[in-house]
Amino acid sequence: MxxxxxxxxxxxxxxxxxxxxxxxxxxxxxxxxxxxxxxxxxxxxxxxxxxxxxxxxxxxxxxxxxxxxxxxARLDLTGLLELYELRAELDALAARLAAERMTAADLAALRGVLDAQGAAALGDRRCFLDLDARFHQIIVQTCANSRVIRHGEQLLREMRLGRRLLLNETWHLKLSHEEHRVIERALRQRDGPAAETAMRAHLTRVAGAVRQHHA
Amino acid sequence: MxxxxxxxxxxxxxxxxxxxxxxxxxxxxxxxxxxxxxxxxxxxxxxxxxxxxxxxxxxxxxxxxxxxxxxxARLDLTGLLELYELRAELDALAARLAAERMTAADLAALRGVLDAQGAAALGDRRCFLDLDARFHQIIVQTCANSRVIRHGEQLLREMRLGRRLLLNETWHLKLSHEEHRVIERALRQRDGPAAETAMRAHLTRVAGAVRQHHA
DNA sequence: ATGCGCAGTGTTACATGTAGACCGCATGAA
DNA sequence: TTCATGCGGTCTACATGTAACACTGCGCAT
Structure with missing residues (x-):
């Protein structure tokens, strides 16, 4: 090959x-x-x-x-919330689809990212965010729907323009990390609906926290 | 102005x-x-x-x-089903958001399309499909999320490449029309969750019918 | 028949030319 | 001061030039 x-x-x-x-x-x-x-x-x-x-x-x-x-492009709070709103549905779909198709290698990669994130959580915020993006990227890429992959990757990239608006507080990073673990567990158990729900809840909560923070 | x-x-x-x-x-x-x-x-x-x-x-x-x-671009059955899978979520989101924001003018436009579609259902299939696209387009454009609008319009356009794979049977058109009515009613009553559910069910069913037909 | 070389044709990918639109700034009138 | 006007530079948008590349079909050797 x-x-x-x-x-x-x-x-x-x-x-x-x-x-x-x-x-x-x-x-x-x-x-x-x-x-x-x-x-x-x-x-x-x-x-x-x-x-x-x-x-x-x-x-x-x-x-x-x-x-x-x-x-x-400038990404203001409104635009960032729009992206979260759309990604909540798109990533949830990707998670549901990925649950059925994840290979052992994919799951291992996901675990690797989560573990690295756990280690980075205390220190390097920049690194933490990159791993966050990587986590979502792996799931999107595993969903086997080329349209979902294309649009998902685009949204993920576009979102990085709003870096300055994201939350950096430790408690928030910890919480996101916990939610990622929940999603990963659902994927590992091949529970599509659970993964979908967890993913949607995760992104919706983050969006809410961001909105709250910039109230 | x-x-x-x-x-x-x-x-x-x-x-x-x-x-x-x-x-x-x-x-x-x-x-x-x-x-x-x-x-x-x-x-x-x-x-x-x-x-x-x-x-x-x-x-x-x-x-x-x-x-x-x-x-x-060539759009084969697999690609068309991918588009339906993605649109089911994206249009459902759009419908939920649109439910809260629809103006009287938007609702009137929607009714106009549905009535025209009812009249066209028996005769011109080409026209029926155009009105079908228009129906979804109005909802997407009303959702007030510019990202959803952009991606939604793109998916809607891309889908037209699969025209030859779509179903033309009268029973199917009638059924789609009925489902559109249900969605419109939910929108008119500003019931976001109902509109979302109805939209998702509609697109999922159509996708299933298309898959079935080309089994 | 099958495989290979080799022009011939048309294209892509990149480079460059240039008219006119736009911006900033200065100048001058009200 | 405030606003209109004109000037100079820069850029966009379109036009065009061209080297390298990819497909074609043909002849020739196997």
């Missing part, structure tokens, strides 16, 4: 770079994405940069103002 | 043209979308065509094969 040779298309490299820069906060929300400027910095022509920027618009990571350029 | 002058960007015109051509079946699934060829036919340069084609890929209406061009 050979993996396909990497495409090595400039547009893909540029897209990945920009995406990483945006998600890491290196390119802050609101930053103008000037095609000529980026092309100079990346030392490629304008064409692939333009394409890459448009792809990011399609992913929701940037917004286009016709004839006035593209800028990195 | 003047509405802004339309952008009149060539890329938008091309995108709309291609989208319409694909959704109407004028460009059949699997058709190769050659940028130079389309540019010739539409009498514009390759740049806006290339952009438009990439946008369609982002919408799921076309698929890209790296260095081997783009073709109109």
């Amino acid at each position: 050979l993996k396909p040779v990497s495409s090595t298309r400039v547009v893909d490299l540029v897209r990945d770079r920009l995406r990483t820069a945006i998600l890491s906060g290196d390119l802050a929300p609101g930053t103008r994405l000037s095609v000529p400027e980026l092309a100079r910095q990346l030392e490629v022509s304008r064409s692939p940069v333009r394409e890459a920027v448009l792809l990011l618009v399609g992913e929701g990571l940037a917004v286009e103002h016709t004839r006035r350029g593209v800028e990195v | 003047l509405k802004p002058v339309s952008s009149t960007r060539v890329v938008d015109l091309v995108r709309d043209r291609l989208r319409t051509a694909i959704l109407s079946g004028d460009l059949a699934p699997g058709t190769r979308l050659s940028v130079p060829e389309l540019a010739r036919q539409l009498e514009v340069s390759r740049s806006p065509v290339r952009e438009a084609v990439l946008l369609l890929v982002g919408e799921g209406l076309a698929v890209e094969h790296t260095r081997r061009g783009v073709e109109v």
Whole structure:
């Protein structure tokens, strides 16, 4: 089983770079994405940069103002709550489907993430959040519905733009971690409905806590 | 209150043209979308065509094969069932949210569609399906969650690629129409949970019927 | 028949050219 | 001061040039 040779298309490299820069906060929300400027910095022509920027618009990571350029998307509280509202249903569906299809390897990966998260909970918050995203990503990717996977991954990425709005209190991280454990247990027992319910409850609660915190 | 002058960007015109051509079946699934060829036919340069084609890929209406061009997406039974599975949750969410926010005008529009559908049910199947899509579209657009709207519209469009797999029997259309009435009633009574449940049941049943029919 | 090389054709992917739209700023009139 | 007007620079949006690449069909060897 050979993996396909990497495409090595400039547009893909540029897209990945920009995406990483945006998600890491290196390119802050609101930053103008000037095609000529980026092309100079990346030392490629304008064409692939333009394409890459448009792809990011399609992913929701940037917004286009016709004839006035593209800028990195801003995610305000309202937008973040919208994302939670949608993800609560989408991730719940993914969890239900994943419950039936999880392999031993998937479950092991999930456990690994949870254990790492347990260790990180006290210290590195940044790391904790990455593991949180990874937890959800594994479940989404296991659900065997390519549409759910595509939309789920997109929502997960888009949500990272709202990092600054998320909660960092220890009690909240602990609680999320507990809820993740509950979800993982349901998945391990192949109890789809339980996983679905637990996932929905988890995301709904987090959304509520976020809303509360920024009241 | 003047509405802004339309952008009149060539890329938008091309995108709309291609989208319409694909959704109407004028460009059949699997058709190769050659940028130079389309540019010739539409009498514009390759740049806006290339952009438009990439946008369609982002919408799921076309698929890209790296260095081997783009073709109109094929939607097989598996893909159609995936879409139903996802839409069952997404539309159910939209219905719940819409129940609280529907204006009198929205409800009137919904009734209009249902009545027109009742009249069309016996005769024009094509028209019936368009009204079916319109029914769901109104609900999605009323839900006041911009993410749900964006993803919902996308799924609705993508689904039209599977037209040939849909059921045309009169009994099935009648049944769908009945279920739409139930949903509309729940919305009119602002009963979010009931609308959600009815919507989910409706789409799940349709998916089951489609699966059954192509067994 | 089957497999391989090898032009020939058309395309993608990237580079570059350029008209006109937009923004910021300065200047001048009210 | 406030607001209109004009200017210069930058960018978007579209057009076009071109190298490398992928498919085709043909001839030739096996």
